[in-house]
Each structure stands twice: as C-alpha cells, then as structure tokens.
Amino acid sequence: MRVKKQKRHRRAVRFYTSCFGFRQPFKVLCDGTFVHNLIVNRVAPADKALSNILGGSVKLFTTRCVLEELKRLGSAYSESLQAAHKLMIARCDHEDKKSAEACIAEIIGENNPEHFFVATQDFGLRKKFREVPGVPLIFGLRNALFLEPPSAFQHEFVKTSEEQRLHATELEYKMLKNRTKSTSTNEESGHSSDENKGPREMQPVKKDSARRRMDGKDRPQFKRKKAKAPNPLSCKKKKKDVNPKPSSDKESNAGNNATRSTSRKRKRSRKSKNLTEMDSK
Template identity: 55%
Template sequence: MKVKKQKRHRRAVRFYTACFGFREPFKVLCDGTFVHHLLVNKIVPADTAIANILGAQVKLFTTRCVLEELRSLGKSYTDSYNAAQILSTARCDHEQRKSAVNCLTEVIGEKNDEHFYVATQDAELRRKFHEFLNLTHPRISWPQIPGVPLIYALRNSLFMEKPSTMQHQFAKVFEEGRSHMTEQEYKLLKMKKAATAEGESISSDANVISEDDRVNSIAKRRGLEVKDTVQFKKKKAKGPNPLSCLPKKMHAKKDNASEKGSSSADKTSGTRSKKKKRSRKKKCVAAPTS
C-alpha cells in the first residue's frame, strides 16, 4: 500500500471515529458483489485485507437477503455464496427476501446506530448513501445517511471513500449544537443566578439534583442513556484478619528447655546402657617338664 493512500485512509478513519463514534473492532457490512469481487481477484483473506486499510481489527457481516440473492444467481456464484455463509449474519427481520440495496439500507437505518462500514461494488448503493437531500435548511443539503463510510475494490486493491465536504459540514454543525446549553440547563442557570442575587444559600440537595439534571441533559444531547441517579455500591465493614488473631506462643522457652532436658537424658541413658568390655587375658599354661 502506498504511503499517500495509507495516510488518506487513516485520516478518514479518524474522522468517523471522532465525529460519529466508530470504535474498534470495526464492523463491516458486505454485500454479494463485494464478496464475489474478492474471490475473483483473489483478495484473501478478506478480513486481513480490510484490516490493513482501516488499521484495526474488523468483523465482517452480511444479511440473509444477501445470501438468498447470491444463491439465486446460479452456479457461477456458488463459491461466493459459500464464502458469504462464513461471515456473521446481521439481523434484518425480513420474512420475504428483498434486494441487497433495500436490505442493507434498512439495516443501516437513519443514523447507522450499529456503526457499520459498508463494503460494496454496487454503484446504486454507494450513490444512495452519498445522496444529498434538503432535510432541515433549504440552503443546506445533507446526505440521507451522513455517517456511513464506504469501502470498495478496484481490481486487486481496496479503497475507502474519503468523507465529503457535506459530511464535514454536518459534523461541524452537529458539534456546535452539542456545545450549546439546553432549555433545562438554561433554567437552572437562571435559578442559580436569582438565588445568589437575593443572598439565599442553595442547599446541598438542590446542588445534587441540579448536577444530576445537568449530567442527564448532556447525556441526552449526546444520544447516551444515563440513569436518573448515580448508584454507588456501599462498602461493608469487614472483620479483623483471622491470621492476626492467633494466640501468642508463650511456651516457646519451656519447649526449648524440655527439648534440652530430653536430649541430655538421652545422652546419659546412652552412656549407662553401654557395657564395659573387659579384656580377657589368656592364661599361659606351663608346658610339662620331661
């Protein structure tokens, strides 16, 4: 992979990670055209090739509608069907088979909550994810689904489409909206100002409630789910260490003295038990005189 191409891909990955909340391992949603292209051009293993582009570990997904579409194409796509069956299956909940374009569009949804990368060779699907519509402001056009990075292949190499100027603008406006106060925060600020102006002291309970409201409002603004009250686990008092409660060894000296006494007694008994060996002298018998 060329250095310029690698830098461009890393820059795009950082953009989607910082602005749209993509996290490792990245999830890549593949359609039948992409799987078939990988097999024809021998870009295997696919997860390693895609991981080299994104610079992180990846998990490859497909849908049941994509599998059914590959199976209906005939014997020429048998290998592609078998290869696609190995991938993880994303939930699509379609009782009747739909086209891959419609199925993947519904799986992605309006906000791409699952943070999927879409790998496809279908020009219609790529155009659909980068289609611009006037949603909020008549002078500003947003993509229909802004936070969807696309991966495609050209011959035996993989590429990732860089974020468009509209996606950068969308992320900038969204970040500015998150930095402003909500109505609830503005009311709490006014109440605090009024209380300090009148010289009234705000109780600690009011401070805790206002802090919780502030945290919840920030979490709702960022699309997170936070409980109403922070729950802390109380630490229970533990008893003393049982090893520190062992009785002291008071009879250590006595034991040593008894051991010494027993050893001395053993020595004396050993000496007494020994028998003295008497040397027997042979008596000389005088020879008879002739």
C-alpha cells in the same frame, strides 16, 4: 503512490473514530457485489486485506437477504455464495426477504448505530450512504481495496454538532432562567425584611470575640516546637569490657619479669671453689 493511499485511509479512519465513536475490531457489512468482486479478483484472505486498509482488526458481516439474493442469481455466483456463508450474519428481522440494498439501508438506519463499514460495489448505494452521517464506504477496484474519504455532508454534520454542543439547549436555557428568577426574588425579600427591622445599634466589638469568630483558614498558623525525644544512642548503657586494660596487664607482667631478672643471683662455678681450697692447703 501506496504511501499516499495509506495516509488517506489512516486519516479517514481517524475521522470516524474521533467523531463517530468507531472502535476496534471494526465491523464491515458486505453485500453480494463486494463478495463477488473479492472472488473474481482473488483477493484472499479478505479479512487481512481489509485490516491492512483500516489499520486494525476486522469482523466481516453479511445478511440473510444478501444470501438469498446470491442464491437467486444462479450457478454463476455459487462460489460467491459459499464465501458469503463463511461470514457472520448481521441481525435483520425480515419475514419477507427484501433486496440486499433495502436490507442494508434498514440496518444502517439514520445514524448507523452499530458502527458498520459498508463494503459494496453498487455506486447507487454508495451515493445514498454519503448523505447519512457516520457511514464509511469501502469498494474494490480490480485487486485493490479503497476506503472513501468522508463526504462534504459528513464534515458539515460534525461541524454543526460541535457548534450545538457549545451552545445551551432550550431545556438548559429554561432551567437557567427559572434559577435567576428565584435568586432575584430571594434577594428582594431579603432587602425588604432589612428595611422593616430598621437601623441596628452599633455595638463595640471586642477583639477577643473577633478573634474567636475567625475561621481556621484566616488564623495565622504558627508551628509550635514540640519537645523532641532524647537521642536513642545517648540512652544506651555503656558496655563493660570483658578484658579490662589488657595493656596495663602486659606492662605489669613486663615489670615483674624485669625485677625477677635483677633479683637473680649469679652462680659461681665449681672450678673457682676448688682453686681456693688448694691455695689454703
């Protein structure tokens, strides 16, 4: 049951936001009966309960006329009066204090320019505002709060306004009619001037002149191949080797060592020398 109620409230809020331009934070105008219902049923905090219904942030308003009416009701409504003083006050320029119903009706007007949600327990006031386009109504039932679905009048108002947007207004129709008249007169004057001039002699058109008259869009656009710059890597100078041909040096050193080893003479031992001397003796 709670899920169905949330869906119904969400659908109603979407209707007012898309068709009448309601935006967050939503402004709720409360009268004395609604504030008293919140106090009696201990619905607190009120702004949180209303934000749960509307699915967005909320600002609560009341009027000076509502506060004066709660004062006149006596001590039974003293707690409701204290709670109403905590709300923001909507502007109502009434020198002589009016009833809460008349004050709220004057603020709402014919099309609710301030985009107020009206919260009231007065059935007569709710019935009156059902015939005003773009006025969402909130009421309490025990400790639960409800948002009324849009009335049939409001649905019909939205439908007719959408149909009017599709059709041209009287002013637009007159402007269109004048424009068509002016274009038709210009065309007639152009035809008459051509007839007075007579037939023109046909002159051969050169191909070169025809080509010159062609617009830029009509001309065939060919992409010319531009001369490309040389490869930057091929333009680099070759680096000189610090140790040129190290392998060749190694080979030459190896060859020198080999020649040196072959050129070395064999040393004879002293023993062989002494033996030869002894033999000679």
